[in-house]
Amino acid sequence: MEYSGEVAVVTGGGSGIGEQITRGLVDNGIKTYIFSRSRGEETADEIGKNCYFIETDVTDFQSVEGSVQEVVDRHGVLDYLVNNAGFTSDNLLLRMSPEEWGRVIDVNLNGVFNCTRASLRYLIKGKGSIVNVSSVSGLLGNPGQANYSASKSAIVGFTKTLAQEYGKRELRANVVAPGFVDTRLTEDIPENKKYSYLDNIILKRFAEPEEIAHPALFLLSDKASYITGTVLRVDGGLSFG
Ligand SMILES: NC(=O)c1ccc[n+]([C@@H]2O[C@H](COP(=O)([O-])OP(=O)(O)OC[C@H]3O[C@@H](n4cnc5c(N)ncnc54)[C@H](OP(=O)(O)O)[C@@H]3O)[C@@H](O)[C@H]2O)c1
Structure with missing residues (x-):
């Protein structure tokens, strides 16, 4: 990898996934800041x-700035x-409350706007590479995840x-769209659904x-210097139906 x-x-x-991306960057000598709530x-x-934490809620523009x-x-x-x-709050649409809808959009989509908007002028002056983590749920849809799918799909257009x-101005921006990954986010999926x-x-x-971290680190690095505006699916060959 080259950075x-x-x-x-x-x-x-x-x-x-984020922790593995952080570890990969630090291993490459990059001073890496984790922005999260705790x-x-x-x-x-x-x-x-070379690894630092700054308490940040991505839904709060002032906190991010x-x-x-x-x-x-x-x-x-x-x-x-x-x-x-990112964050999930699954429900079938007929049962989904405006709060369940809004909270997911706020973290997954508004959070991406807030962090990108607050960093953009510096990224343009610096190396200028962005990777946004979407999901195959945003590309294919997934029953029970109208809020999540909408947020992850919007990240692609963004x-x-x-x-x-x-x-x-030599800024590159790409998307990684993971399928199902063994993390906290998927640990509550019932066995039969799994x-x-x-x-x-x-x-x-x-x-x-x-x-998922390895392809994200590739897109971020100089090795991907001619790749921008692309969506890399990393899903083990997932397709519904
Ligand atoms: N696991 C999968 O199957 C899968 C599939 C496709 C896409 N993804 C995407 O991959 C990304 C990483 O998810 P993961 O699976 O690695 O789950 P995870 O371990 O739960 O990671 C989510 C991270 O988001 C942070 N976060 C949540 N709300 C936040 C907020 N308001 N402000 C700042 N940070 C916040 C959490 O940290 P704090 O609690 O400290 O804030 C946590 O470290 C997400 O965008 C997810 O949608 C995951």
């Missing part, structure tokens, strides 16, 4: 050198952003637009978090 930049932010970088603190302590400012004040630069923080607006998902996955298993 000519120095400083990264990974939202939700304290657990699951989980990142322990992870940053455990990783130690303050955290980005802290990074830039410390290092004078921001090169990489991984919008990974990223393609971002890539077009700032490509001239089996029905496995039926549709060619590799017949859920991914490990690092199997």
Whole structure:
């Protein structure tokens, strides 16, 4: 892997997929900041050198702006952003409350806007590479996840637009769309539902978090210098129906 930049932010970088992305960046010598509400603190302590936690709620623009400012004040630069923080609150649409809808959109979509908007001017001056974590649920739909699918689908349009607006200034923006991954987010899926998902996955298993982190780290790196506005599905060959 090659990274000519120095400083990264990974939202939700304290657990699951985000933690593996954080570890990969730190292993490559990148000073990496985890933005999350709480989980990142322990992870940053455990990783130690070159890994830092700043308590941040991605749904709160002012909180995000303050955290980005802290990074830039410390290092004078921001090169990489991984919008990974995400959350599910599943229900069939007839039962979904406006709160269940709104909270998921707020974290998964407004959070991506807030972090990107607050970092963009610095990213353009720096190495300028963004990876946004979507989901196959956003590409294919998934019953019970109208809120989540809508948020993850919107991330694709957002990223393609971002890539077009700032490509001239050498900013790259790409999407990783994972299938099912063994993390906290999927641990409550009932066994019978899990089996029905496995039926549709060619590799017949859920991914490990690092199997999503590696493609995300590739897209972020200089090795992907001619890739922008793309969606990389990392789903073990998942298709519904
Ligand atoms: N697991 C899967 O099967 C799967 C499939 C497709 C896509 N994804 C996507 O992958 C990403 C990572 O999820 P994961 O599976 O690794 O689950 P995870 O371990 O639950 O990670 C989610 C992270 O988001 C952070 N977060 C949640 N709300 C936040 C907020 N308001 N502000 C800041 N940070 C917040 C959490 O940290 P705090 O609690 O400390 O805030 C947590 O570290 C998500 O975007 C998810 O939608 C996952």
